[in-house]
Amino acid sequence: MKIAQKILALSLMTFTFLFSFTACSNSDINSSQSNSDSTASTVENKKGDDLEIPDSIDRIISLSASNTEILTGLGLSDKIVAADIFSADAGVDSSVAILDMQNPDIEKIASLNPDVIFVNGINTDGASDPYSELKKAGTDVINIPAAASLDDVKSDIKLISEYTKTEEKGNELIKSIDDKIKEITDVGISQIGTDSRAKKKVYFELSAAPYCYSFGKGTFLNEILDLLGVENIYGAQDGWLSLTEEDIVSKNPDIILSSVKYDGYDISEIAKRTGWENVNAVKNNKITYVDTNSVSRASQNIVKGMDQIKKALYPDIK
Amino acid sequence: MKRKIILTITLALLIIIFSVGIGSVFVPPDDIIMIIFNKLFGGNLPDNFNQNNISIIWELRLPRVLLAFFTGAALSSCGAVTQSVLKNPLASPFTLGVSSGASLGAAIVLASGISISILRNFTLPAVGLIFGVIAVFLAVKLASKLDKNLQSATIILTGMVFSLFISGFVTIIAGLSKEKYEIIMRWQTGTFSAKGWDYVKILFPVLIIGIFIFIYFSRELDILTFGEEQASAMGVETKRIKWLLLIVTAVLTGVSVSFAGIIGFIDLIAPHVARKLFSSKHNVVIPISALIGGMLMTVADLLSRTLTSPKELPVSAVTALIGAPFFVFIFFKRRKSR
Numbered sequence: 001m002k003i004a005q006k007i008l009a010l011s012l013m014t015f016t017f018l019f020s021f022t023a024c025s026n027s028d029i030n031s032s033q034s035n036s037d038s039t040a041s042t043v044e045n046k047k048g049d050d051l052e053i054p055d056s057i058d059r060i061i062s063l064s065a066s067n068t069e070i071l072t073g074l075g076l077s078d079k080i081v082a083a084d085i086f087s088a089d090a091g092v093d094s095s096v097a098i099l100d101m102q103n104p105d106i107e108k109i110a111s112l113n114p115d116v117i118f119v120n121g122i123n124t125d126g127a128s129d130p131y132s133e134l135k136k137a138g139t140d141v142i143n144i145p146a147a148a149s150l151d152d153v154k155s156d157i158k159l160i161s162e163y164t165k166t167e168e169k170g171n172e173l174i175k176s177i178d179d180k181i182k183e184i185t186d187v188g189i190s191q192i193g194t195d196s197r198a199k200k201k202v203y204f205e206l207s208a209a210p211y212c213y214s215f216g217k218g219t220f221l222n223e224i225l226d227l228l229g230v231e232n233i234y235g236a237q238d239g240w241l242s243l244t245e246e247d248i249v250s251k252n253p254d255i256i257l258s259s260v261k262y263d264g265y266d267i268s269e270i271a272k273r274t275g276w277e278n279v280n281a282v283k284n285n286k287i288t289y290v291d292t293n294s295v296s297r298a299s300q301n302i303v304k305g306m307d308q309i310k311k312a313l314y315p316d317i318k
Numbered sequence: 319m320k321r322k323i324i325l326t327i328t329l330a331l332l333i334i335i336f337s338v339g340i341g342s343v344f345v346p347p348d349d350i351i352m353i354i355f356n357k358l359f360g361g362n363l364p365d366n367f368n369q370n371n372i373s374i375i376w377e378l379r380l381p382r383v384l385l386a387f388f389t390g391a392a393l394s395s396c397g398a399v400t401q402s403v404l405k406n407p408l409a410s411p412f413t414l415g416v417s418s419g420a421s422l423g424a425a426i427v428l429a430s431g432i433s434i435s436i437l438r439n440f441t442l443p444a445v446g447l448i449f450g451v452i453a454v455f456l457a458v459k460l461a462s463k464l465d466k467n468l469q470s471a472t473i474i475l476t477g478m479v480f481s482l483f484i485s486g487f488v489t490i491i492a493g494l495s496k497e498k499y500e501i502i503m504r505w506q507t508g509t510f511s512a513k514g515w516d517y518v519k520i521l522f523p524v525l526i527i528g529i530f531i532f533i534y535f536s537r538e539l540d541i542l543t544f545g546e547e548q549a550s551a552m553g554v555e556t557k558r559i560k561w562l563l564l565i566v567t568a569v570l571t572g573v574s575v576s577f578a579g580i581i582g583f584i585d586l587i588a589p590h591v592a593r594k595l596f597s598s599k600h601n602v603v604i605p606i607s608a609l610i611g612g613m614l615m616t617v618a619d620l621l622s623r624t625l626t627s628p629k630e631l632p633v634s635a636v637t638a639l640i641g642a643p644f645f646v647f648i649f650f651k652r653r654k655s656r
Binding site for chain 2: 207209210211212234237241242243244245246247248249250252262263264265273274275276277278279
């Protein structure tokens with residue numbers, strides 16, 4: 001009898017507790033909806049949502065190095081109050097680059113009282129929105145997913161510059177990308193001429209053996225290789241790839257590019273791999289490092305990346 | 319029994335040959351035979367022979383297949399011994415903290431980027447091995463301090479507590495070193511890729527010596543499974559034998575884990591399958607567990623490199639995917655036939 005009473009009391013308590021919670025969150029939603037009905041000029045977000053352009057932005061948080069580079073390029077680095085740790089070399093002070101991009105400290109972010117947060121697809125796992133509380137507090141959260149093409153990079157710059165009212169600078173950055181695209185396209189055409197069979201085969205390594213990673217089509221790096229008149233040995237595959245060594249060896253690339261860089265890693269390791277000695281690139285010593293940051297970040301600095309890849313492929317062209 | 323053993327050995331050889339024949343790249347079977355024959359017995363291959371195919375078969379695929387087989391064999395024979403010594407069907411070498419110890423060693427090497435010059439490429443496996451063995455040593459030492467008789471339950475508990483404690487450090491190191499985070503995490507999932515012959519040449523003798531020691535103590539292991547009191551009554555020095563066998567297990571597992579990463583599940587199921595299909599006598603269970611574990615690991619690696627070719631799957635995911643149904647199948651089948 002006593003146990004039955006206890007169970008009853010416990011379930012009542014649980015019920016009341018849960019009910020108070022749901023009631024609470026309902027009222028939150030209502031209040032946030034009533035807040036957002038002003039009309040101002042808008043800019044279209046990638047998802048297609050119209051985003052209101054604020055009159056002034058003083059406090060920005062960026063949670064990906066690509067976006068930090070774009071913001072820096074637009075002359076907004078002094079407005080960035082916090083960024084993810086990878087942004088430390090993207091033009092902001094290292095005392096600002098403190099947030100963990102995969103698991104951002106929402107309390108810390110809220111305490112900085114930002115006007116806007118630029119996030120990358122990586123910051124949201126899709127199942128939950130860690131920023132919902134911040135949105136309710138009136139902070140704009142702009143999600144800029146990883147760029148899959150050079151066009152994406154340009155439209156990201158366009159979006160951020162329109163939102164921050166720095167279109168003039170933004171157009172400059174976009175023009176610098178367009179100019180570089182034209183330059184490498186010309187180089188590509190002049191190098192291969194009309195015979196596509198003359199195309200050199202390139203393997204671009206993003207992670208060293210034993211975990212060989214590269215990329216296929218649907219990436220801006222593949223686009224750059226394409227423009228430069230070389231053939232990515234995985235150009236027929238999609239996206240980012242984890243590869244078997246024997247497949248790379250069998251594709252017999254003429255040139256190997258690597259953007260692998262960390263303490264204790266030396267790119268000369270590639271030439272010493274067992275089983276790779278008959279690969280054309282190894283035999284002819286065509287293995288070159290390209291700067292990790294310039295080729296991996298979708299910002300105006302991709303211009304440097306394009307330059308680096310061009311020099312690696314065609315060292316004789318000035 | 320003899321026929322079954324011969325059948326198992328034949329099957330193991332067939333799986334090895336099959337795995338060398340299939341890969342993410344197609345190499346004609348007659349070429350493969352020519353390459354291996356040529357490498358083993360000398361002679362000349364035709365001048366127009368595809369040099370990259372030679373590298374693929376002899377330097378990438380064959381050592382990879384053998385490393386997978388020997389790793390599976392090492393982990394499974396250690397699994398059989400640990401299950402018997404600790405008298406727990408769920409015990410595995412990993413229960414004692416070898417893997418978390420090795421992970422800590424690997425994480426330190428990867429995060430700091432240090433390289434010991436005489437060890438060169440073997441810095442990471444060597445440090446991993448040392449840390450793995452130290453972890454087991456400390457776990458068993460702690461157990462013997464807490465419990466003079468070194469009861470199995472005490473060892474398992476201290477081993478698991480130790481494992482979790484060390485894993486905490488690994489997570490902290492990985493979390494703090496932003497550039498290496500992925501490398502450390504990837505190391506833990508394990509792979510047989512890009513190891514070459516050097517690793518095979520070290521693992522093979524260690525495996526043979528380990529299995530030899532286990533079989534040498536198979537009578538003691540048989541008695542230990544009956545219970546420690548009976549074993550002591552029959553004159554088996556349970557504590558010393560436990561110490562010895564656990565340290566040998568730690569070394570053998572440590573070498574495998576530091577070479578290939580943490581690949582679980584096979585060490586757990588292979589001994590059970592061996593006992594079900596053959597007998598519970600340790601002079602049979604140990605070599606048969608090794609063969610079954612070797613076969614399972616080779617097949618798992620084969621699938622990991624061919625299923626989504628040219629992309630590679632993490633082998634530890636495949637071991638669980640093929641291991642679990644295989645385990646259920648063997649047990650279900652046996653139950654029904656009885």
